Amino acid sequence: MMCGERKMRMRGTVAPAIFAFATIFAxxxxxxxxxxxxxxxxxxxxxxxxxxxxxxxxxxLSNTSDREQNVYCFYVNVTPICSRPGFSCFxxxxxxxxxxxxxxxxxxxxxxxxxxxARQPTSWLVSQGQNLCRPALDSGTCSNSSATCRRDxxxxxxxxxxxxxxxxxxESRRSGPGGxxxxxxxxxxxxxxxxxxxxKCIAVDESGAPVARNSLQGEALIGRVNPGGGPLLDxxxxxxxxxxxxxxxxxxxxxxxxxxxxxxxxxxxxLILNHFFDGAxxxxxxxxGEVRIGTDITLIPCTEDFRTQNINNLTVTAQMLVFNxxxxxxSTSRPISCFKxxxxxxxxxxxxxxxxxxxxxxxxxxxxxxxxxxFTAGSPQGNGLLGIAEEFRxxxxxxxxxxxxxxxxxxxxxxxxxxxxxxxxxxxxxYLP
Amino acid sequence: xxxxxRFVRCLGLLLVLIQAGGAVAHAETSTERSGSVLVFPKVxxxxxxxxxxxxTNTSNSMVHxxxxxxxxxxxxxxxxxxxxxxxxxxxxxxxxxxxxxIWLTKQQPTSWSAGFGRLSDPNDSVCFRNFxxxxxxxxxxxxxxxxxxxxxxxxxxxxxxKCIEVDPSGAPISGNHxxxxxxxxxxxxxASKYNAIGVIGLDANNGDTTLCLGGxxxxxxxxxxxxxxCAETLILDHFAQGADSPLFxxxxxxxxxxxxxxxxxxxxxxxxxxxxxxxxxxxxxxxxFSASTTVDCWANFELNDVNLIFDLSRLSTRAVQTRMRxxxxxxxxxxxxxxxxxxxxxxTARAAFNIQQEGERAGTDYIVIPEGx
Numbered sequence: 001m002m003c004g005e006r007k008m009r010m011r012g013t014v015a016p017a018i019f020a021f022a023t024i025f026a027x028x029x030x031x032x033x034x035x036x037x038x039x040x041x042x043x044x045x046x047x048x049x050x051x052x053x054x055x056x057x058x059x060x061l062s063n064t065s066d067r068e069q070n071v072y073c074f075y076v077n078v079t080p081i082c083s084r085p086g087f088s089c090f091x092x093x094x095x096x097x098x099x100x101x102x103x104x105x106x107x108x109x110x111x112x113x114x115x116x117x118a119r120q121p122t123s124w125l126v127s128q129g130q131n132l133c134r135p136a137l138d139s140g141t142c143s144n145s146s147a148t149c150r151r152d153x154x155x156x157x158x159x160x161x162x163x164x165x166x167x168x169x170x171e172s173r174r175s176g177p178g179g180x181x182x183x184x185x186x187x188x189x190x191x192x193x194x195x196x197x198x199x200k201c202i203a204v205d206e207s208g209a210p211v212a213r214n215s216l217q218g219e220a221l222i223g224r225v226n227p228g229g230g231p232l233l234d235x236x237x238x239x240x241x242x243x244x245x246x247x248x249x250x251x252x253x254x255x256x257x258x259x260x261x262x263x264x265x266x267x268x269x270x271l272i273l274n275h276f277f278d279g280a281x282x283x284x285x286x287x288x289g290e291v292r293i294g295t296d297i298t299l300i301p302c303t304e305d306f307r308t309q310n311i312n313n314l315t316v317t318a319q320m321l322v323f324n325x326x327x328x329x330x331s332t333s334r335p336i337s338c339f340k341x342x343x344x345x346x347x348x349x350x351x352x353x354x355x356x357x358x359x360x361x362x363x364x365x366x367x368x369x370x371x372x373x374x375f376t377a378g379s380p381q382g383n384g385l386l387g388i389a390e391e392f393r394x395x396x397x398x399x400x401x402x403x404x405x406x407x408x409x410x411x412x413x414x415x416x417x418x419x420x421x422x423x424x425x426x427x428x429x430x431y432l433p
Numbered sequence: 434x435x436x437x438x439r440f441v442r443c444l445g446l447l448l449v450l451i452q453a454g455g456a457v458a459h460a461e462t463s464t465e466r467s468g469s470v471l472v473f474p475k476v477x478x479x480x481x482x483x484x485x486x487x488x489t490n491t492s493n494s495m496v497h498x499x500x501x502x503x504x505x506x507x508x509x510x511x512x513x514x515x516x517x518x519x520x521x522x523x524x525x526x527x528x529x530x531x532x533x534x535i536w537l538t539k540q541q542p543t544s545w546s547a548g549f550g551r552l553s554d555p556n557d558s559v560c561f562r563n564f565x566x567x568x569x570x571x572x573x574x575x576x577x578x579x580x581x582x583x584x585x586x587x588x589x590x591x592x593x594x595k596c597i598e599v600d601p602s603g604a605p606i607s608g609n610h611x612x613x614x615x616x617x618x619x620x621x622x623x624a625s626k627y628n629a630i631g632v633i634g635l636d637a638n639n640g641d642t643t644l645c646l647g648g649x650x651x652x653x654x655x656x657x658x659x660x661x662x663c664a665e666t667l668i669l670d671h672f673a674q675g676a677d678s679p680l681f682x683x684x685x686x687x688x689x690x691x692x693x694x695x696x697x698x699x700x701x702x703x704x705x706x707x708x709x710x711x712x713x714x715x716x717x718x719x720x721x722f723s724a725s726t727t728v729d730c731w732a733n734f735e736l737n738d739v740n741l742i743f744d745l746s747r748l749s750t751r752a753v754q755t756r757m758r759x760x761x762x763x764x765x766x767x768x769x770x771x772x773x774x775x776x777x778x779x780x781t782a783r784a785a786f787n788i789q790q791e792g793e794r795a796g797t798d799y800i801v802i803p804e805g806x
Contacts, residue, residue: 141683161683176719223680237784283574285622325577360562411622
């Protein structure tokens, strides 16, 4: 009856109705990828290390299940390389260019295996990595001084603080309640320093084959301290982006995200970022004079090929729609090759004050930016994107504003996970070695 | 033949609806997807910090929202304030809600400071840079289409903000068009940021003043669940209280502050909800400990205030995983955020985190909003 005469009259409206419902419910259904629940793959899009400037990243990773879990992780090193040996492009490309060199992109993976026991949390500094604890050999630092120690009694009135290590192993002569251990776990330090890159961790079984277990969650904390002991102390954090498995899959080395034959959830159709327009004055932070805000965004393609490290097919065009508080709409686009970490107002121009992300151009304090990886016919993958944003508050009067590489005027930073809308109907892939 | 076509069209429509409904039914609350109810569990305005609220309409149509500030500032029955320990007298727990409405045009972002509120003033100065004259203004709080008049919170204020998507008549709807963020900013510029928790609306929403989160059909919820239920368990990765921050060396220390709010709230009677929260704590040795506390309407506390088991001296390891859930038999779920304080040589830096979640509660939580005119 419902599909009888009434529908006959609605013939002209059925298709629009389907479209309308699909549109409405697309937002409702959302992308199942998220940073607020455990998953089989955890992605940390932004890691930075430069201890000479007091900058480092701490990773926390946790097994939320009541069974031990092997984890296969990949550092992706995207630190730009200077064409002139002995000079650096990161954090300051001027060092290389002043020496007559040219900064070149890099995309290099380093992988490692760790084992987490039931519900075990762990954490490590990207600059240092982490190994099994060796009680007979490890030395620490007193909590009230820089004195070296081996035990608390070496630090009168204080604790002996050891660097992070895996505590359950034969070497430490200790295992978990169920006899589980972290044996064979080892995390290398960042492949180089200074370092810019990302981290992906995938749940695997004893043989290293991917398993459909949504038991990993994590966070990244980016910390800055003035190496000279000055006033800067800053920390910001974001949740690792979890990609849940949806089916047992064939457990081969090609992980299918969304689309036909999906083993993991597909990547979001649109990323949404609420942000201050660059250069806007913070209305709250009045105690330090005029505090200006700038936002950096980090974007990575959903598809990554760790097997061949072929980056030619991994360039995604990111289309961006920008709305200000007047409901005015602007747009720009930018190709994302493997990894992009950029100030919003440098997406469309090198002159920040002329950007559509500048408060002086947009007119309002805050805006919404919708980011979509463009899928083109014939593309071998879905061209999805993932990312996070980091907001900097600066004591500087004008552009260029402070950032994690320009800390002279930096007051603080705050990192946020992007919002998602929709799911890609095309597959993205992780190709494992 | 045309009958077959009609049948195929109807089937297509049905499949779209079933697929959409199915996807929705299996989701929980989300910090990354647009929802029909936005929860900002931690809003602070206390002289040293203020909270900057950002809310965006992610749809191409006009959206209305009914927002509620819930003040959890204890009342001092003598002289002074309970928040800064100057109360001469007794601190009496208090919960007071103030509500207001906002309107957002398509895809419109809006923002305000909890301490300042936002006026409906079409003459707010806009940001600009005049490339002809070189004149510029980058101080443009309030510029743009005002979402309505947003009241400032009381001074001081600790509590939460909830915004519920409604239709023009004020009846709750399941549009799932709202997303938001809160940035807690110190007057000196230090900041921490978290995403608002979005509660996804379902198509069974009957638009009455009792919002049913999760569960099934009941006398109070004749349509069944109108919104997704709250999580069964919240999972927080954190440092042991007093542990050093490896980022800042052995002489640094970290404390974690947790803010929890019940999923159920009665804004009509302002009768505070009470939840007993159980904590299951696992250290790096895979050793488990437990603790519990009671949340009356809103709670913000350092982990050590719950139990000293959270202290490094008891847990022995730096990294800790804590699972939180309402005690057995407690008919109310919980939501929350955490904020870490990293200290070194008298300085402190902050970072806020959304708490991870697991499962969906079988029972129903209720948000009761006041009746309209």
